Amino acid sequence: MRIGIIGTGAMGSVYAGLLADAGHDVWAVDLWEDHIAAIRRAGLRVSGASGDRIARLNATTDAAEAGPVDMVVIATKADGVEAAARSALPILTPDTVVVTIQNGLGSADRVAAIVGADRLIVGVVGGFGASLPGPGHVHHNGWEFLYLGASGEAAADKVAPTAELWRSGGFSVKEHADIASMVWEKFICNVTFSGTCTLTGMTIGEVMANEGAWSVATACAAEALAVARARNITLPITDVEPFVRAFGSRIPNARPSMLLDHLAGRRSEIDVINGAVPRVAAESGLAAPVNATVSALVRARESAFD
Numbered sequence: 477m478r479i480g481i482i483g484t485g486a487m488g489s490v491y492a493g494l495l496a497d498a499g500h501d502v503w504a505v506d507l508w509e510d511h512i513a514a515i516r517r518a519g520l521r522v523s524g525a526s527g528d529r530i531a532r533l534n535a536t537t538d539a540a541e542a543g544p545v546d547m548v549v550i551a552t553k554a555d556g557v558e559a560a561a562r563s564a565l566p567i568l569t570p571d572t573v574v575v576t577i578q579n580g581l582g583s584a585d586r587v588a589a590i591v592g593a594d595r596l597i598v599g600v601v602g603g604f605g606a607s608l609p610g611p612g613h614v615h616h617n618g619w620e621f622l623y624l625g626a627s628g629e630a631a632a633d634k635v636a637p638t639a640e641l642w643r644s645g646g647f648s649v650k651e652h653a654d655i656a657s658m659v660w661e662k663f664i665c666n667v668t669f670s671g672t673c674t675l676t677g678m679t680i681g682e683v684m685a686n687e688g689a690w691s692v693a694t695a696c697a698a699e700a701l702a703v704a705r706a707r708n709i710t711l712p713i714t715d716v717e718p719f720v721r722a723f724g725s726r727i728p729n730a731r732p733s734m735l736l737d738h739l740a741g742r743r744s745e746i747d748v749i750n751g752a753v754p755r756v757a758a759e760s761g762l763a764a765p766v767n768a769t770v771s772a773l774v775r776a777r778e779s780a781f782d
């Protein structure tokens with residue numbers, strides 16, 4: 477299959493490298509010129525949980541260069557999805573499936589408005605802990621799951637073939653019929669760890685082992701779960717603490733991408749993760765003071781980045 481990955485940062489590079497290694501004709505598209513030049517020159521090194529390999533693939537800073545593709549994957553951060561979706565328009569055919577994979581709330585709606593809900597599959601990934609040690613090299617600590625679900629009824633028949641395509645790259649894929657449940661299950665995990673790890677500088681395991689940090693993290697999670705319940709979102713969670721502890725226990729050494737952004741002096745996805753909780757809570761007449769405080773503090777640190 478011909479595949480365009482728009483945003484080949486940490487996660488997009490894992491997708492691009494493993495799908496290319498499975499024999500697909502993959503185009504990596506990113507704004508980071510040194511990374512693209514390195515992939516063109518020497519291939520993309522993917523190291524970590526999936527092994528250590530050099531994948532050979534095409535790379536460009538201009539999506540249009542890829543030509544028509546069967547699948548586009550939008551793998552930017554949340555604030556980049558609209559520009560990425562617009563840049564993909566020239567390479568879409570009537571049959572192209574678009575998969576958008578971001579943490580937090582709201583990205584899928586913004587992508588659907590540009591490419592159309594009838595071709596859009598929403599993805600949620602967990603347990604990867606991916607980062608870029610340098611241009612042309614991605615490392616990932618795990619590759620636990622990729623959930624896929626149709627953004628609208630019309631895309632429902634595209635989920636199974638898209639899942640098969642990802643499985644060919646070795647990804648562990650689960651097809652979901654209820655995307656609200658799928659997105660919120662991961663959202664609650666991010667809300668638990670993203671803000672707390674970022675403010676403390678701790679790994680996921682260190683937050684779980686620290687009484688004070690864990691009390692803040694689980695209070696963030698409890699607020700998000702209360703909002704999900706108020707919105708009648710079905711979740712496989714009875715007790716929030718054991719649920720988020722089980723998630724964190726699988727990747728204790730990981731630093732959430734929000735913390736990695738802070739360490740690199742980049743603005744994070746705080747507005748769509750902890751910052752989204754008070755916003756959606758208010759729609760249901762609820763308050764989320766712990767997430768409001770955590771996100772205010774994260775934003776305060778980010779104000780020094782400009």
Ligand SMILES: NC(=O)C1=CN([C@@H]2O[C@H](COP(=O)(O)OP(=O)(O)OC[C@H]3O[C@@H](n4cnc5c(N)ncnc54)[C@H](OP(=O)(O)O)[C@@H]3O)[C@@H](O)[C@H]2O)C=CC1
Binds near residue numbers: 559577
């Ligand atoms: N890293 C991880 O382990 C995990 C990440 N996630 C989620 O996955 C998503 C992606 O995260 P991650 O891979 O870490 O992010 P990165 O910041 O590492 O990668 C995003 C890349 O997209 C590029 N980009 C932005 N806009 C465009 C555009 N219009 N066209 C082409 N490229 C563009 C960025 O370039 P530039 O930097 O120049 O803007 C950057 O290289 C996020 O929502 C994150 O929360 C989920 C699970 C785990």
Ligand SMILES: CC(C)(CO)C(=O)C(=O)O
Binds near residue numbers: 579603604605665727
């Ligand atoms: C919580 C974690 C580490 C799990 O994949 C993640 O989603 C992130 O890095 O943003």
